[in-house]
Amino acid sequence: RVDLSFLPSRVEMSGAASTMAKPVEQLAKAVTSRVEVFIDNKQVFAEPQSTIFDAARQAGIFVPTVCHHPRLKPAGKCRVCSVHVTEGGTSMYKLACCSKVTPQMHVTTNSLVVRGKAELALKQVMAPLGQYGVVPVGITEDLDRLNSWEKRSLVDESSNSLIRDNNLCVACTRCVRACSDQQGMHILETSMEDQGFQYATTQNGELLAHTDCILCGQCAVFCPTGAIVEKDHIQDVLKAQKEEKIMILQSAPATRVALAECFGAPPGTIATGKLVGAAHAAGFSHVFDTNFAADLTIMEEATEFLKRLKKGGPFPMFTSCCPAWINMVEKRYPEYIPNLSTCRSPQMMMGSTIKAYWTEKMAIKSDDIFSVSLMPCTAKKDEIDRAQMLKNGKRDVDAVLTTREFAKLLRMKGITDWNKIQDTAYDDPLGRSTGAASLFGVTGGVMEAALRTAYETVTGKSLPKIEFHICRGLDGIKEATIDVGGTQINIAIANGGKNVHKVMDLVKSKQKNYHFIEMMACPSGCIGGGGQPRSDDPDVLVRRMESIYNLDSGTKVRKSHENEAVVELYKNFLQAPGSEMAHSLLHTRYENRMKPVAPQALHHSTHRKEAHAGSGVLVLFGSQGGTAAGAARQLKEQYERRKPGAKVRCMPMNSYNF
16 A cells, blocks of 8 residues: 555646646556565566566666567567566566566566576677677667676675675585585575576575675685685775875784785794784884784683683683674574673774774874774674674774785785895784784684683682693594683584584583583684685695694793783773773674574474474475575474474485485
8 A cells, every 4th residue: 555645635737838736536546556566675666567677677777688678579589687576475587578567576686596597698699799708898888788787797795794706606616615515504505507507606696695694704715716705995995094094903813824825935934023014014003913902802701701600601601702603693593692702802802992092092083093904804894894893883993904905905015025024023002912812813722812811810820731732723623621720611612614513503402511612613713714815735724723833832921811911901991801891892792683484484394294203303405505504493493492302303405315
């Protein structure tokens, strides 16, 4: 129904010779006789008997075509105007030029699957003109419009972290295998059209931002053609430099054992001094160490954990340093949000410390600085735009450069001879850190750093041995029981999405009773992050890991609570770990972002007769679809709640032996 109550009783229309009055009833009849449809989620009132193509044009939505013209009878010859249509509970692909609108029809013109079909049809139609390129330019306006559409038709820029350009995809399936086999997310799949055109896409061709993608960036690490890359922040940095902002850089621990690879050095080369020197040469006036904020994180996280021990939970407490892991909890395991540490990641702790503490100390306006972080992680780009991280609508960290991007920036600045870069120390006061902070760069490192501080805080005694070797190594899952002042603490450490899912299954099934769990979404932790240099060296992660351990052992101070700069920050500004001021600047909150399961799906699943007595229920989902995987797990959980004790399994179809 269309609300016309705002219209006057008569509508005055002026003409050259006279003024004519038209009753509102006639106007209302004309409007309400139109057909309500939704095109790309936009409400459109189309003329009766009009085509989808006409309705889209009316709404200002471009649908590509070669054969169609509004003054000629539709032919449906080129098939470039393919769209996805849902009507009456049925979904199908139709040609926009030949298909009439129906009430409540939902049309999608811009999904990657739809655009892929249109792209394939366009290439076939244009084959005779191949000598001019896919779509020739400068011949007719129609071709120019098609050329413009063709260039952007398979590009997905919806995410804050990653850009997917399927014009560059060669269907090698590296990204699909990384997403499914390694990360256990099943967001990407390979789309095979009837005519053989193949590329990587998401389930139902959804934009990446509309899926359960956690933005870990492993797809980008493995992509050989640049079809998936991190979203560029270099231009933001260059713009800020042009505006003469005070340029600040912080660098994460994993970047210093990987950056040199971009300039031909062996994997694992420690390049701390050259990284800082290169940053100064590239125009950053102050270079701080994210490790300082890692020590700060340990002070807050250890305090939070010890408070939970006294209160009796909630357990397990999960680390919160990894933004991809946070995305996973919010999208797949929101019932465990209360178990997450409320600590910001070191990147975001450093960001707020720079803009709240350092600017005050230096008598600088926070608006005059441009704070950049050098990270091994693509999810960090998304993290800086989380609503919970903004202060009065402004970022604490203004831009994130991956290790690969920073190397690219250096080359753009003419800094290419690695051996000529002068070793330089981090700037005070936010450049001092401990060996424990360096461990944040590798799986198990956050746990080891936290245990060092928690043990000495509880017992008041020095550790008999500073290394916790049970936390070390690249095993996907590690478990241990640690005696902390007479209290037995059950810990677990997981790296790589697939292993994270396995640990969550253990937690949810109550097979294990953990107190503290470190989760890192990327394989081996940050050293294997989605923004790190690409490498075909099978031992690259081992070499980076060894260098992280060398950074720790080579540092004089190796416990976060002994960082004098951190102690000074609490004394002069934050007051104490866990204080109101500390919570204001160093802690955050989370939100449930799980997609709801359609009620009818749950109804059907709970009324299916089990195939074999005593065998339980098996929930199968499409082998690559992130949305389907999330829905399947949700069905499993709801079934278990309705039927306590029921045996329910959940697996992708490509893992099931039919």
